[in-house]
Amino acid sequence: MTLERTIQPGSHELYFEALKTMPLAADGYAYESGDAFFLADGFDYPAEELRTTEQKKRFMAECKRRNIISRSQLFLEYDSHNYFPKLVPEVPDMANEYDMDDVMREFLPFKLHSEVAAILGGGRKQFIRVTIGTTEHARRLFHHSLLPELVNKGYQVDGATLHLFAHAGGTNPTEGGVIYMGSDGLKLVPTEHLHPEISKKYESWFLTLADKYHKGD
């Protein structure tokens, strides 16, 4: 049985404050692991609005104005002492994303793809995913160092999924429930296995945020 609570609407401000203020590793009151997602300037463009050449041009121009490499991505993973870039495509392979006929029609003969040119010019990654390490040091480093630095560089929290330990010093990462940030807002979904003391800590944290941000019923 789970008791799900939600704060709506979701926003960068809510998620950033949630990540800054959530109960952390002290006395084992910590989530076990998770992923957090960031967008440069919170700027995104739905794929369905990138169909025409004109739309793509506007999107590219806006990215350039914001010093963003369009559609670029960076994954950061904790590795023993620090967050380190993981080997992933800088930009998803366009051949896999678009219909090949469209690619051929649009980009041949031998036109340099605008995203390739954008990479050469440098800029911020549009999308960053951070896989938070499972140690106390990894969590502290994320919350106290990497998170403020990302926000300082203009990144906004776009979402997160954090798995809760059931009890202090617990070993099963998903047993205690989950904290979710995304299009549906901020959700706290504890399970009945979550230790009452830990549950109380997270609920207190959640209610403080709800007082400030919840606009729903």
Add this chain to the structure above:
Amino acid sequence: MARTTERTYTLASGSPDLFRTALMSLPQQPVYHANAEFHADGLSPNVRSTEQQVNLERRLERKNIIPYSHITMTCEMGLGFTTPQSGIYDGRLLRCHTNAGLTKLLSGGRIHTIEISSTYELDSPVPIEFAKAAPEFFRHLFEAGYELERAKFAAEVYEGQESRTNVCTIDLGKIDSQYHIYLHGFRSIHSHMQPERKAAWFDWFKSLEGQYKGGMKNDT
């Protein structure tokens, strides 16, 4: 100055423009392998001492370059140069003496090293695509402040060749402050290479020789 050995034509110049001119004027001839390495603002990540490393990182910081970052790009069939399939961030990124590696990565610096690496199957139509796509790509690289460190191209000797053991390669590399271009193997495959292809490469080489006071001597 120019020098000719049995199988190699050499052109050397003290002018960094040699490489730019050479790449921008590559003959429209098929190459079945291409490999080249560019560094942002010509700053090589290969340093020998801690002092050199500190100096390098200070310069990278000033020039908005992500230290030791590296991507590889390829020229694909039907697509020309495509977005890189992985970014490599050398461990030195997080061990910068100036502590600026990750910060520069997040703030949107330029990639330090860009490598081109393309190899094509026998009878692939791609080799000529590379030659067609390369000048525009190189132009973008130069405009973005990248300088060539080294390059190697393997020319397709003739249409439908059954193997590529008799290679004919074009090498560009820096030695100290000299910029060198070598043509290897042109003599050994003298009788096999299609005359128009060989002429195109030699014309390119001679043109560079004329502009940069090198010299290409007849190897016979």
